[in-house]
Amino acid sequence: MTVKISQTAETQAFFKEAAGFANNDGNPRIKKIMFRVLNDLAKLIEDFDLTEDEFWTFADYVNRLGKRGEAGLLIAGLGIERFLDMRQDAIDAEIGQTGGTPRTIEGPLYVAGAPVAQGSTRMDDGTEDNVATVMFLEGQVLDLDGKPIAGATVDLWHANTKGNYSFFDKSQSEYNLRRRIITDSEGRYQARSIVPSGYGCDPQGPTQECLDLLGRHGQRPAHIHFFISAPGYRHLTTQINLAGDKYLWDDFAYATRDGLVGELVFREGGARGVSERCAELRFDFQLQKAADNKDEQRSHRPRALQVL
Ligand SMILES: [Fe+2]
Numbered sequence: 018m019t020v021k022i023s024q025t026a027e028t029q030a031f032f033k034e035a036a037g038f039a040n041n042d043g044n045p046r047i048k049k050i051m052f053r054v055l056n057d058l059a060k061l062i063e064d065f066d067l068t069e070d071e072f073w074t075f076a077d078y079v080n081r082l083g084k085r086g087e088a089g090l091l092i093a094g095l096g097i098e099r100f101l102d103m104r105q106d107a108i109d110a111e112i113g114q115t116g117g118t119p120r121t122i123e124g125p126l127y128v129a130g131a132p133v134a135q136g137s138t139r140m141d142d143g144t145e146d147n148v149a150t151v152m153f154l155e156g157q158v159l160d161l162d163g164k165p166i167a168g169a170t171v172d173l174w175h176a177n178t179k180g181n182y183s184f185f186d187k188s189q190s191e192y193n194l195r196r197r198i199i200t201d202s203e204g205r206y207q208a209r210s211i212v213p214s215g216y217g218c219d220p221q222g223p224t225q226e227c228l229d230l231l232g233r234h235g236q237r238p239a240h241i242h243f244f245i246s247a248p249g250y251r252h253l254t255t256q257i258n259l260a261g262d263k264y265l266w267d268d269f270a271y272a273t274r275d276g277l278v279g280e281l282v283f284r285e286g287g288a289r290g291v292s293e294r295c296a297e298l299r300f301d302f303q304l305q306k307a308a309d310n311k312d313e314q315r316s317h318r319p320r321a322l323q324v325l
Contacts, residue, residue, distance in 0.1 A: 089125025149211035165204025180216025
């Protein structure tokens with residue numbers, strides 16, 4: 018028989034004490050949230066009649082998740098990062114702040130401070146010249162009327178052919194496949210890079226361990242991440258996910274959305290000064306007007322910083 022004591026006056030008083038309600042220090046908002054967490058956790062323990070072994074396995078899991086730095090990955094995998102976007106979309110719809118390129122999740126692998134280029138740049142360091150397909154990525158940043166936005170910052174990052182990101186993969190050079198491109202007078206940006214590969218969670222890591230228990234894979238389709246920003250416009254966090262990838266609509270992180278699928282067009286050798294077959298990807302972004310200064314900026318989520 019399940020005994021339930023979490024809602025008794027005695028337990029509630031105990032949780033209030035544990036959440037700091039009895040003192041005047043600390044942070045009132047955090048106290049309220051913690052009180053709710055304690056209550057929800059207690060109810061969960063009671064409703065599922067959690068065993069001691071199950072509970073301490075969970076505590077150990079949290080430790081291992083942190084040690085591996087995979088909290089951001091698990092949040093994406095459980096759809097919570099997608100939920101944050103769904104909620105923001107719903108808020109936007111409510112206040113009529115809609116239109117333009119859809120947002121999608123950032124993921125945990127952005128690194129600030131990538132090299133800045135005017136108009137066009139090469140993103141790869143050439144180390145995969147013999148294995149990668151060269152990709153020419155280009156497009157325009159536009160407003161909702163289709164007018165070009167000059168001086169917008171296209172901050173983009175993607176994986177290499179092994180599905181790994183520079184900074185986190187120490188075998189790659191600094192800022193490989195990470196750039197900031199400032200759009201020209203026609204709002205254009207252009208990058209020569211390599212076609213990225215999709216990737217999966219580390220099969221030995223705690224995120225995949227959780228996904229295994231849910232009967233789910235941890236794979237993502239090939240994709241390119243973007244932060245697009247410009248003075249007077251609303252910051253956009255988004256991705257292009259590549260058409261034809263097996264995981265395009267079966268993304269463990271739920272990042273693929275209508276309007277964010279990019280189609281590679283392959284050109285035979287000799288095109289664009291490249292002797293081998295190369296790929297072209299054209300993608301335009303449309304930004305909403307910013308309601309205020311805060312709107313122009315990305316979230317203050319703690320991110321990895323390149324150590325100089
Ligand atoms: Fe990614």
